[in-house]
Amino acid sequence: MQELYDPQAVEREAQAYWERARSFHVEEDPARPKFYCLSMFPYPSGKLHMGHVRNYTIGDVLTRYHRMRGRNVLQPMGWDAFGLPAENAAMANKVPPAKWTYDNIAYMKAQLKSLGFALDWERELATCRPDYYKWNQWLFTRLFRKGLAYKKTGVVNWDPVDQTVLANEQVIEGRGWRTGALVEKREIPMYFLRITHYAEELLAALDDLPGWPEQVKLMQKNWIGKSEGVRIGFPYRLDDEDRVLWVFTTRADTLMGATFMAVAAEHPIASFAAERNPEVKAFVEECKRGAVMEAELAQIEKKGVPTGLYATHPLSGEKLPVWVGNYVLMGYGEGAVQGVPAHDERDYAFAQKYGLPIKPVIRHRLGERVDPPWKPEYAEYGTCINSGAYDGLAYQEAVDRIAADLGRKNLGEKQVQWRLRDWGISRQRYWGCPIPIVHCEACGDVPVPDAELPVKLPEHLVPDGTGNPLAKMPEFYATRCPSCGKPARRETDTMDTFVDSSWYFARYACPGQDKAMLDERARYWMAVDQYIGGIEHAILHLLYSRFFTRAMRDEGLLPGVSEPFTNLLTQGMVLAESYYTDASGRREWVNPGDVLVERDAKGNIVSAKRSSDGVPVLYDGIGTMSKSKNNGVDPQALIEQYGADTARFYTIFASPPTNTLEWSDKNVAGSARFLKSVWAFAYRFSKALKSRDIDRQRRFRIHSELKQANYDIQRHQFNTVASACMKILNALDEVEEWNATTEEGLSILLRLLSPIAPHLSHHLWRELGFGEDIMKAPWPEADPAALEQDEVELVVQVNGKLRGSIRVPKAADRAAIEGLALANANVQRFVAGQNVKKVVVVPGRLVNLVV
RNA sequence: GCCGGAAUGGCGGAACUGGUAGACGCAGCGGACUCAAAAUCCGCCGAUCGCAAGGUCAUGAGAGUUCGAUUCUCUCUUCCGGCACCA
Numbered sequence: 001m002q003e004l005y006d007p008q009a010v011e012r013e014a015q016a017y018w019e020r021a022r023s024f025h026v027e028e029d030p031a032r033p034k035f036y037c038l039s040m041f042p043y044p045s046g047k048l049h050m051g052h053v054r055n056y057t058i059g060d061v062l063t064r065y066h067r068m069r070g071r072n073v074l075q076p077m078g079w080d081a082f083g084l085p086a087e088n089a090a091m092a093n094k095v096p097p098a099k100w101t102y103d104n105i106a107y108m109k110a111q112l113k114s115l116g117f118a119l120d121w122e123r124e125l126a127t128c129r130p131d132y133y134k135w136n137q138w139l140f141t142r143l144f145r146k147g148l149a150y151k152k153t154g155v156v157n158w159d160p161v162d163q164t165v166l167a168n169e170q171v172i173e174g175r176g177w178r179t180g181a182l183v184e185k186r187e188i189p190m191y192f193l194r195i196t197h198y199a200e201e202l203l204a205a206l207d208d209l210p211g212w213p214e215q216v217k218l219m220q221k222n223w224i225g226k227s228e229g230v231r232i233g234f235p236y237r238l239d240d241e242d243r244v245l246w247v248f249t250t251r252a253d254t255l256m257g258a259t260f261m262a263v264a265a266e267h268p269i270a271s272f273a274a275e276r277n278p279e280v281k282a283f284v285e286e287c288k289r290g291a292v293m294e295a296e297l298a299q300i301e302k303k304g305v306p307t308g309l310y311a312t313h314p315l316s317g318e319k320l321p322v323w324v325g326n327y328v329l330m331g332y333g334e335g336a337v338q339g340v341p342a343h344d345e346r347d348y349a350f351a352q353k354y355g356l357p358i359k360p361v362i363r364h365r366l367g368e369r370v371d372p373p374w375k376p377e378y379a380e381y382g383t384c385i386n387s388g389a390y391d392g393l394a395y396q397e398a399v400d401r402i403a404a405d406l407g408r409k410n411l412g413e414k415q416v417q418w419r420l421r422d423w424g425i426s427r428q429r430y431w432g433c434p435i436p437i438v439h440c441e442a443c444g445d446v447p448v449p450d451a452e453l454p455v456k457l458p459e460h461l462v463p464d465g466t467g468n469p470l471a472k473m474p475e476f477y478a479t480r481c482p483s484c485g486k487p488a489r490r491e492t493d494t495m496d497t498f499v500d501s502s503w504y505f506a507r508y509a510c511p512g513q514d515k516a517m518l519d520e521r522a523r524y525w526m527a528v529d530q531y532i533g534g535i536e537h538a539i540l541h542l543l544y545s546r547f548f549t550r551a552m553r554d555e556g557l558l559p560g561v562s563e564p565f566t567n568l569l570t571q572g573m574v575l576a577e578s579y580y581t582d583a584s585g586r587r588e589w590v591n592p593g594d595v596l597v598e599r600d601a602k603g604n605i606v607s608a609k610r611s612s613d614g615v616p617v618l619y620d621g622i623g624t625m626s627k628s629k630n631n632g633v634d635p636q637a638l639i640e641q642y643g644a645d646t647a648r649f650y651t652i653f654a655s656p657p658t659n660t661l662e663w664s665d666k667n668v669a670g671s672a673r674f675l676k677s678v679w680a681f682a683y684r685f686s687k688a689l690k691s692r693d694i695d696r697q698r699r700f701r702i703h704s705e706l707k708q709a710n711y712d713i714q715r716h717q718f719n720t721v722a723s724a725c726m727k728i729l730n731a732l733d734e735v736e737e738w739n740a741t742t743e744e745g746l747s748i749l750l751r752l753l754s755p756i757a758p759h760l761s762h763h764l765w766r767e768l769g770f771g772e773d774i775m776k777a778p779w780p781e782a783d784p785a786a787l788e789q790d791e792v793e794l795v796v797q798v799n800g801k802l803r804g805s806i807r808v809p810k811a812a813d814r815a816a817i818e819g820l821a822l823a824n825a826n827v828q829r830f831v832a833g834q835n836v837k838k839v840v841v842v843p844g845r846l847v848n849l850v851v
Numbered sequence: 852g853c854c855g856g857a858a859u860g861g862c863g864g865a866a867c868u869g870g871u872a873g874a875c876g877c878a879g880c881g882g883a884c885u886c887a888a889a890a891u892c893c894g895c896c897g898a899u900c901g902c903a904a905g906g907u908c909a910u911g912a913g914a915g916u917u918c919g920a921u922u923c924u925c926u927c928u929u930c931c932g933g934c935a936c937c938a
Contacts, residue, residue, distance in 0.1 A: 040938095042938095043937090043938050045938090080938070083937075083938065084936085084937060084938085085937075085938085156936075157936075165936080166936080167936040167937065168935090168936055168937080169936075169937045169938095170936085170937090171936095215855060215856060216855085218854085218855065219854065219855050219856095219932095219933075222853090222854050222855080223854075223933090223934085223935090225854095292935095292936085293934080293935090293936095294852095294853085294934050294935075295852080295853085295933090295934055297852090298852040298853060298934085299852050300852095331935095420935095421935070423935080424935080424936085426936095427936065428936095429936090496936070497936095497937095497938070498935095498936095498938085501938085534932090534938090535855090535856080535931095535932060535933085536932060536933065536938085537933095537938085538855075538932080538933070539854090539855095539933060539934080539935085540933085540934090540935065540938095541938080572857095572931090572932095573931085573932080575931090624931095653863090653864095653875085653876075654863060654864080654876095655863060655864065656864085658856095659857085659863095659864085660857085660931070660932095661863085662862085662863070664862075664863070664877075664878095666862090666877055666878065667862085667863065667876070667877050667878090668877095669877080670876055670877050670878095671876085673876095674876080680891095708867080711867075712867095715867095717865095719863090719864070719865090719875090720864090720865070720874090720875080722875085722876090723864090723865075723874070723875040723876075724875085725875095726875055726876070727874080727875065730875090793871095795870080795871045796871095797870085797871085797918085797919075799918075799919085800870090800917095800918060800919040801919090802871055805871075826904090826905080829905090837918085838918060839918090840870090840918055840919075842870055845870055845871085846870055846871070846919090848870080848918055848919065849918090850918045850919090
């Protein structure tokens, strides 16, 4: 055995072994329990970043662990290959998105291979390939025929200079990112998927996902947002015609306190009023300026303007003014609300601002009055007052009675309302999956027949930022109607890339299948047993995937499978420090790898300079790795300097998977040092003369660590598993004793370490003669006999404060323990002269004397 | 603004079901080896009082429950993620 650890050589050799043995190839095997372990696939942005390394290392640790525990483990990999960055790169470099994407895939695939992940590459897929997106299109036509996909108008960000639709990301402070023009809202026809059809099921099924973090389930629950309330009609007259203005409210009990109505700027009443009233028109136009982002909308100043119209209160007959309000969302409920200033904070602010009456109708904890300023108690449930027939009723009774009374007048009924909206999938962009629809003047929107699928996306175009190039390309859009054969126009919008990623996990099960979207192999592998990815996907991607799985189930593609992911692990983000210099007048970001930092004894930064030229740099704090701040750490450099095992070990050791990980080059050196000392220890072991002795002390320590490590691995706290490896090595290394316990300990250490640092473990396992392939060795379990102890140490507290410790026989009874505790000299100092009122004994842990 | 998280030494983090706060590692300091440096090895390492034994304080802030709270409850602060066209 070589004396020095050469990670590059060890890794090359191990990877060649796995390649030769096809170690990661998997097939369906009904005889063994299956385990489908999946990490979210990457967007091929250029090269791997540390977030990828972390994500795939976590997945690989679980994959190798379950493999050693005898499961048939599938871990595939692919590419989320459509999307906006490819178009941006295309514009910047005048290269087609396809070429840029395929080049990136090739580079990143080589990087993934160099990290030694146990991936079955024979299942690789890329969403931009026709053999994949064909099935997006196929399923879309099925959903379209069922009415689960349909067309209606939707609102988009419009850049009036480039004459193009912008993504939210491309709108910066209300302006287009390339043109700087003020962005406007525009309504255009789009295709929607009817996710609301499954709203009830998507909500209820969250209770049957014990393997998901509570936090994610709660976010999804709130996002779906079921609320039970009452739909209420307020009659009004328009153009000598009787009409009804409908609102939805969860607070029908406050109906008698309604003093005004407010409608969204897009509401038909607003449009009608705008035609007659210039003030309303100006306000509606003002509302149309700006972007569509909810976060922005929610923070703008609440404003409104009266339409001049009045609606009739359905119970009191009072005339209520109808306003247009910029805080009313057209997309939620009816696009109109009742204004109850006394019991709703937003309505209160609105009424205060415009001098509208405030009429308290609920007795709240502070009494019956509503006086400025607003207090949260005003919005709480209470009994009705000033409400005529409803006085004295509590919330539920009031709602029931009011709904019943409204029902008799045909002006209301109880209703369930969802916050969840249908999913608009149309994108006016080139680099995506074409929507398989042909627009025919005679036949309308006709889905492309199966035989003509896929609708192929031409791969040679270069977008120029002024709209979708497909719409300027007759060879693409000029076609004939599949139904009547007359000339027709092909849809040029493409699908939201979230569609691509909503079912890829099932497609991995069916490599090579070109006759169907999925086949019976998907039934063997689905659902994914462990899904791993960033917390930033907690809502959209995961919800869309849950929806798609149900849509596929109902198409007969996945019988009996409703949930795609049985267990979910949401990893934290990888952060790094950022530094800049403003020597040149504007901020120039310096990569932390090029910064020399000087710290004081407390570790605070005293000064920092660029290593290349000594220019002083300033510290900007810690944040997500990004191109704009030039603080990305390139995993490639790390792999080249230390090897893949160190990169993997560090990302696992640095923090638990769910935490954010703050990058530090110095800590990497510590991980490298540990792997080096494992090698050094193995080398000395290989040379040593071994006895057959067992030493109980060390064996106890090793098996205690192992027991804890096995618990930690099950709860996915991998950083302490890495610590356990260090602790075991420390225990082995403490004495120069080469016996049977050393050998056992080393074999435990290598197996425990192998999911994290597989190359080194693989090499040493063979080198030391433990076996042919460590992946085929059984996972180590703690030996209960090794954990037995005759004596235990108990901590002694007086009034909850630590005052000493005692050693007692394992079987000692309460009285004996109490006696020993009181005999302790330091304990005596604090007990002397006082009454012991109570003695708490926690077996195996502590004694607390209360005086 | 709304929804969901997080906060422990100079730093990353540990602490099992409410039971010894700071495991393991990094950085730092002192020493050994060396002509010297690197590497390696040994020791120290929350604050504070004390010659020492030991004491006191301390888990973002403030309250509460408990024999005992980093852990449970309430209020607040700061930071992070998401908000439907970034992926």
